[in-house]
Amino acid sequence: MKKLIVSDVDVNGKKVLMRADFNVPVKDNQITNDNRIVAALPTIKYVLEHHGKLVLLSHLGRVKSDADKAGLTLAPVAQRLSELLKQEVKFVATNEGSELEDAIAAMNDGDVLLMENTRFQDIDNDFGKRESKNDPKLGEYWASLGDVFVNDAFGTAHRSHASNVGIATAMKAAGKPVAAGYLMEKEIKFLGNAVENPVHPFVTILGGAKVSDKIAVIDNLIPKSDHILIGGGMAYTFLAAQGHKIGKSLFEEDRVEMAKELLAKAGDKIVLPVDHVVAQEFSNDSQPEVTSGVDIPDDAMALDIGPKTVQLFEDTLKGAKTVVWNGPMGAFEMSNFANGTLKVGKALGGLQDAITIVGGGDSTAAAQQLGIADQLSHISTGGGASLEYLEGKELPGIASISDK
Ligand SMILES: Nc1ncnc2c1ncn2[C@@H]1O[C@H](COP(=O)(O)OP(=O)(O)O)[C@@H](O)[C@H]1O
Numbered sequence: 001m002k003k004l005i006v007s008d009v010d011v012n013g014k015k016v017l018m019r020a021d022f023n024v025p026v027k028d029n030q031i032t033n034d035n036r037i038v039a040a041l042p043t044i045k046y047v048l049e050h051h052g053k054l055v056l057l058s059h060l061g062r063v064k065s066d067a068d069k070a071g072l073t074l075a076p077v078a079q080r081l082s083e084l085l086k087q088e089v090k091f092v093a094t095n096e097g098s099e100l101e102d103a104i105a106a107m108n109d110g111d112v113l114l115m116e117n118t119r120f121q122d123i124d125n126d127f128g129k130r131e132s133k134n135d136p137k138l139g140e141y142w143a144s145l146g147d148v149f150v151n152d153a154f155g156t157a158h159r160s161h162a163s164n165v166g167i168a169t170a171m172k173a174a175g176k177p178v179a180a181g182y183l184m185e186k187e188i189k190f191l192g193n194a195v196e197n198p199v200h201p202f203v204t205i206l207g208g209a210k211v212s213d214k215i216a217v218i219d220n221l222i223p224k225s226d227h228i229l230i231g232g233g234m235a236y237t238f239l240a241a242q243g244h245k246i247g248k249s250l251f252e253e254d255r256v257e258m259a260k261e262l263l264a265k266a267g268d269k270i271v272l273p274v275d276h277v278v279a280q281e282f283s284n285d286s287q288p289e290v291t292s293g294v295d296i297p298d299d300a301m302a303l304d305i306g307p308k309t310v311q312l313f314e315d316t317l318k319g320a321k322t323v324v325w326n327g328p329m330g331a332f333e334m335s336n337f338a339n340g341t342l343k344v345g346k347a348l349g350g351l352q353d354a355i356t357i358v359g360g361g362d363s364t365a366a367a368q369q370l371g372i373a374d375q376l377s378h379i380s381t382g383g384g385a386s387l388e389y390l391e392g393k394e395l396p397g398i399a400s401i402s403d404k
């Protein structure tokens with residue numbers, strides 16, 4: 001079904017609400033990779049050049065308590081966006097109430113404003129997670145601030161939250177247009193083409209840290225994939241399910257049963273690490289050691305795949321024609337544990353005539369940091385979103401955009 005695109009709607013003089021995915025890696029309030037901000041620029045520029053009043057919304061990280069707020073403010077994003085646009089981006093340090101409403105009322109055509117992290121609404125209220133549980137009243141409130149809603153947050157499209165689905169639902173109920181942005185359009189086009197008739201061998205590579213989020217996608221990827229390589233923080237729940245010792249490695253006990261079922265269903269399609277780079281602590285100062293086999297000492301945690309695993313993954317990737325990769329193979333932000341991610345990325349870059357897709361905020365950052373991004377066919381801004389899209393699922397963020 002064809003979706004309404006931002007260029008299909010009149011934005012001139014209108015208050016344009018735009019949901020972007022500015023969930024960028026941040027350390028000590030410094031953005032360490034601005035890929036997701038850069039990816040939103042075409043839509044942002046379109047609205048500004050066509051004299052809209054642009055009101056931006058995004059989440060950043062996962063807000064569980066007041067203590068998280070200082071580290072998860074969107075203020076650094078406003079600053080970076082302002083540098084990229086070479087124009088002031090007004091940052092409003094709240095996302096509800098008169099301060100925000102007054103700031104929007106004061107906007108001129110061509111102005112841009114960013115409100116504070118939408119997930120600050122996940123704490124300190126009677127509803128509970130108002131944003132992440134899609135409190136309809138919150139969606140209605142945000143929708144009341146604009147004339148048009150543009151959803152360009154592909155990275156968040158697998159979530160049904162107030163700032164994407166909630167606003168869209170309320171806008172449509174009020175007879176206002178809900179359009180996709182250019183990034184959303186581009187991602188759907190590329191991923192759609194890649195998976196409609198994927199050329200085999202089709203290899204899926206999964207890693208990263210969001211185990212409980214992403215383990216479920218494996219079920220639907222088993223029939224589509226010839227091989228599923230599992231590394232990074234994702235691997236240890238599977239190794240534990242096989243009865244291996246995993247020491248202090250990342251582990252989600254309540255996903256062990258699911259891991260067992262997936263292993264039984266996938267047979268030898270799932271390829272797991274056979275050795276690891278371990279350390280005593282989650283720190284680059286902690287002495288790295290390579291294990292001789294698959295078991296991990298009780299006092300150590302695995303922070304990267306080991307050299308035998310790198311070889312195994314490289315061998316499995318040989319001849320692959322379509323590869324989808326989400327999640328780094330280790331804690332690549334620390335130089336001692338970046339080798340597995342680098343080698344797997346290089347193996348992808350070296351494939352002949354293959355479609356290679358990397359998705360996710362951290363995976364993209366890893367590919368860029370390690371200098372392999374330009375060797376890949378497509379860098380998707382969505383990790384979980386691209387995986388669920390590839391599974392064939394209808395993503396709620398996309399479904400809630402108006403049809404043409
Ligand atoms: N073995 C590991 N132990 C702990 N964390 C890991 C491990 N391997 C990878 N990670 C972490 O996973 C994070 C990225 O995971 P995730 O958010 O799922 O990826 P993406 O953002 O690309 O979708 C990185 O911050 C990385 O440090």
Ligand SMILES: O=C(OP(=O)(O)O)[C@H](O)COP(=O)(O)O
Pocket residue numbers: 021023061062155156159359360361362381382383384385
């Ligand atoms: O970074 C994101 O997902 P990703 O890590 O799967 O790419 C999105 O911004 C969604 O964030 P969430 O997984 O906290 O809902």
